[in-house]
Amino acid sequence: MSIAYILHLADNALVLGHRNSEWTGHGPILEQDIALSNISLDLIGQARNLYQYAATLIGNGATEDTLAYLRDENEYKNCLLVELPNGHWGTTIMRQFLFSAYQHPLYERLSDSNDENLNAIARKSLKEVTYHLRWSSEWVIRLGQGTAESRAKMTDAVNDLWPYTQDLLLHSPEEKEKWQERVQSIFKHASLNIPADVKMISGGFEGKHTSHLVEMLNEMQHLQRTYPGVEW
Amino acid sequence: MPSEEVIFQDKVDREIRIEPKDWMPADYRKTLIRQISQHAHSEIVGMLPEGHWITRAPTLKRKATLIAKVQDEAGHGLYLYAAAETLGITRDEMVDQLHAGKAKYSSIFNYPTLTWADIGAIGWLVDGAAIMNQVPLTRTSYGPYARAMVRICKEESFHQRQGFEILLVLSRGSKEQKAMCQDAINRWWWPSVMMFGPNDESSPHTAQSMKWKVKRFTNDELRQRFIDICADQVKVLGMQLPDPDLKWNEETQHYDFGPINWEEFWQVVNGNGPCNKERMTARIKAHEEGQWVREAALAFAGKMSSRAGVRG
Ligand SMILES: [Fe+2]
Numbered sequence: 256m257s258i259a260y261i262l263h264l265a266d267n268a269l270v271l272g273h274r275n276s277e278w279t280g281h282g283p284i285l286e287q288d289i290a291l292s293n294i295s296l297d298l299i300g301q302a303r304n305l306y307q308y309a310a311t312l313i314g315n316g317a318t319e320d321t322l323a324y325l326r327d328e329n330e331y332k333n334c335l336l337v338e339l340p341n342g343h344w345g346t347t348i349m350r351q352f353l354f355s356a357y358q359h360p361l362y363e364r365l366s367d368s369n370d371e372n373l374n375a376i377a378r379k380s381l382k383e384v385t386y387h388l389r390w391s392s393e394w395v396i397r398l399g400q401g402t403a404e405s406r407a408k409m410t411d412a413v414n415d416l417w418p419y420t421q422d423l424l425l426h427s428p429e430e431k432e433k434w435q436e437r438v439q440s441i442f443k444h445a446s447l448n449i450p451a452d453v454k455m456i457s458g459g460f461e462g463k464h465t466s467h468l469v470e471m472l473n474e475m476q477h478l479q480r481t482y483p484g485v486e487w
Numbered sequence: 488m489p490s491e492e493v494i495f496q497d498k499v500d501r502e503i504r505i506e507p508k509d510w511m512p513a514d515y516r517k518t519l520i521r522q523i524s525q526h527a528h529s530e531i532v533g534m535l536p537e538g539h540w541i542t543r544a545p546t547l548k549r550k551a552t553l554i555a556k557v558q559d560e561a562g563h564g565l566y567l568y569a570a571a572e573t574l575g576i577t578r579d580e581m582v583d584q585l586h587a588g589k590a591k592y593s594s595i596f597n598y599p600t601l602t603w604a605d606i607g608a609i610g611w612l613v614d615g616a617a618i619m620n621q622v623p624l625t626r627t628s629y630g631p632y633a634r635a636m637v638r639i640c641k642e643e644s645f646h647q648r649q650g651f652e653i654l655l656v657l658s659r660g661s662k663e664q665k666a667m668c669q670d671a672i673n674r675w676w677w678p679s680v681m682m683f684g685p686n687d688e689s690s691p692h693t694a695q696s697m698k699w700k701v702k703r704f705t706n707d708e709l710r711q712r713f714i715d716i717c718a719d720q721v722k723v724l725g726m727q728l729p730d731p732d733l734k735w736n737e738e739t740q741h742y743d744f745g746p747i748n749w750e751e752f753w754q755v756v757n758g759n760g761p762c763n764k765e766r767m768t769a770r771i772k773a774h775e776e777g778q779w780v781r782e783a784a785l786a787f788a789g790k791m792s793s794r795a796g797v798r799g
């Protein structure tokens with residue numbers, strides 16, 4: 256597996272983990288605040304494992320923290336979907352679902368990978384992702400079916416996020432079919448529609464990001480950039 | 488036949504736990520609801536100052552540890568709300584009281600977190616003071632509260648060690664990091680000392696609470712213990728506590744310490760601390776913006792159970 260691809264996986268996990276953690280302490284229901292924080296922790300844990308692996312391939316003193324904290328936004332390879340602002344709870348849920356529906360078949364496949372390191376990380380993460388997928392699917396259905404207001408909010412969420420779904424799958428063509436099946440089936444349960452004729456936006460893997468990622472990294476990397484070379 | 492009141496006090500005296508279905512004096516119930524809900528609110532509001540640094544934590548490991556810590560505090564809030572609910576109040580009612588300004592939470596969370604070192608100082612001092620207050624509560628007379636505290640105290644001591652370790656790394660770091668470390672200790676020390684509440688002579692409920700074994704030690708006893716421990720620990724950091732009067736007293740075998748600024752304490756308790764408004768605004772905002780989610784979840788649960796009803 257190429258270093259770029261491993262970084263792509265790591266960046267996806269870190270950026271989404273970071274976004275979700277912005278909810279910690281601000282969730283709509285205490286139990287769900289805890290659940291989303293858990294997902295954050297899982298994703299950041301996955302990112303750390305992947306960065307550590309990438310760092311051994313890169314050498315040159317690279318570590319999980321140099322990779323996370325000292326790369327500029329044009330070196331980040333995450334898909335655009337994960338860097339978008341959280342929006343309301345429904346958008347966060349929808350994004351998590353769309354992402355988990357991709358990550359689940361991905362880690363399933365990588366669990367059989369010849370790359371021993373990736374294989375081990377995927378196996379370890381698959382259990383977590385199975386839970387993320389179930390949790391987010393249930394919430395998509397709950398909010399899709401709940402009230403007129405929640406349904407409207409979920410419809411908005413789908414419309415807002417759909418343009419970024421092509422970018423999500425661009426570098427994992429093997430997962431596309433399973434992703435589509437999963438999304439169709441959950442949307443059907445949730446009485447939500449897949450929007451038609453959407454203009455797709457992509458470029459995350461190539462480092463062409465939105466200004467949201469720049470803002471996020473400014474905040475995240477602030478201490479490491481201000482006080483370089485010290486231990487924390 | 489002895490009166491219910493006598494039976495109750497006899498149980499308390501013999502260290503038999505009072506359980507939700509047992510008879511208890513109305514004031515005991517009221518005191519516990521106030522104390523436990525206040526404690527629960529403190530856990531929840533306490534998520535905010537530290538949560539503020541999750542997105543800026545300096546390493547991935549620190550970020551993960553901090554998320555886990557703040558998440559633990561949410562868990563503490565949950566156990567404590569559940570314990571209070573056994574006394575005949577709902578979580579919704581308690582949360583409403585908090586948002587209406589009718590219920591208090593620990594004033595310590597009305598101070599801002601200005602640098603990364605604050606995360607260390609909070610863990611070391613604030614969680615440290617909380618432990619000092621809470622370990623005796625694992626033996627408090629009300630069963631559900633005592634049991635909740637056992638679990639909570641385990642996690643709090645983990646938080647305290649993590650906080651101290653953050654400061655330890657800073658204390659051995661660059662000039663800027665050392666200054667950051669000392670500055671955070673300076674700002675968090677006195678508010679932490681005040682976490683034990685007013686002096687015993689100005690704490691009118693202490694005697695009753697001790698008789699009920701809701702409380703086991705007085706505010707001043709716990710405060711002294713805390714100061715004694717911190718005065719030694721700060722030496723490991725090579726830092727100083729901001730108290731020129733702090734001095735070991737051979738005679739009392741305790742540290743003497745300087746006067747506490749009770750004026751500041753009451754100011755913050757009464758809503759005039761640096762962040763009182765900010766904290767409540769954040770909690771109310773989260774609550775209001777979550778309204779539609781809670782309504783949808785409720786509506787969905789209703790639909791599911793009526794469907795199950797038709798099938799059954
Ligand atoms: Fe706590």
Ligand SMILES: [Fe+2]
Pocket residue numbers: 530563617
């Ligand atoms: Fe606590």
Ligand SMILES: [Fe+2]
Pocket residue numbers: 560614642643646
């Ligand atoms: Fe804690």
